[in-house]
Amino acid sequence: MKEAKGLFAQLVDAFCQLPGVGQKTAQRYAFHLLKRSPEVGARLVSAIAAVQEQLGFCPQCHNIAECSGEHVTCAICQHPARDRSRIMVVEEPNVIQVIEKTGEFKGLYHVLMGAISPLDGVSPSHIKAAELLDRVRQGGVQEVILATNPTMEGETTALYLANQLKPLGVKISRIACGVPVGVDLEFADEATMTRALQGRRDL
Numbered sequence: 001m002k003e004a005k006g007l008f009a010q011l012v013d014a015f016c017q018l019p020g021v022g023q024k025t026a027q028r029y030a031f032h033l034l035k036r037s038p039e040v041g042a043r044l045v046s047a048i049a050a051v052q053e054q055l056g057f058c059p060q061c062h063n064i065a066e067c068s069g070e071h072v073t074c075a076i077c078q079h080p081a082r083d084r085s086r087i088m089v090v091e092e093p094n095v096i097q098v099i100e101k102t103g104e105f106k107g108l109y110h111v112l113m114g115a116i117s118p119l120d121g122v123s124p125s126h127i128k129a130a131e132l133l134d135r136v137r138q139g140g141v142q143e144v145i146l147a148t149n150p151t152m153e154g155e156t157t158a159l160y161l162a163n164q165l166k167p168l169g170v171k172i173s174r175i176a177c178g179v180p181v182g183v184d185l186e187f188a189d190e191a192t193m194t195r196a197l198q199g200r201r202d203l
Contacts, residue, residue: 058073076108076109088108091115093111107143116156158203173200174200175196176196
């Protein structure tokens with residue numbers, strides 16, 4: 001019979017579920033919580049509960065959205081001053097925060113929730129590619145900016161989307177190489193991201 005894990009081991013296991021957190025890092029987090037006052041742990045529990053109950057994904061662009069009342073779309077999609085003729089396509093929601101800090105882009109976004117990776121079994125049907133095409137078919141979109149990561153998977157995804165978008169008659173551009181190849185966009189600084197946005201090119 002398998003012995004039940006103690007509370008500390010259960011906490012370590014819970015931290016290990018987070019991306020990029022291994023056993024040693026999880027143990028450090030657990031020891032840190034144990035040494036802090038109970039109020040710190042209570043705030044963490046409260047924040048996690050609030051995220052589970054009040055945050056979700058925007059049904060239009062798949063960015064993070066606060067579910068307040070009847071409104072579930074994100075703040076960017078709701079903003080009346082955003083340029084709805086341009087859509088910036090990114091792999092994950094956290095990249096939007098990096099781009100927004102530059103102040104260079106005033107359009108809308110579309111989050112793919114991943115990238116095409118045949119080696120990992122990720123096909124176009126596993127990401128929000130079809131939803132992007134549906135948005136463009138609805139009309140009003142003049143330009144789609146492909147801002148997938150400059151990795152093999154990101155380039156494969158950008159090429160696939162460009163081929164699917166071309167028959168729809170919209171301008172297709174790709175962010176410039178201001179971002180080093182092999183670096184995820186979420187780690188790019190504001191200056192690098194600004195140069196990438198200003199130097200985007202047609203596909």
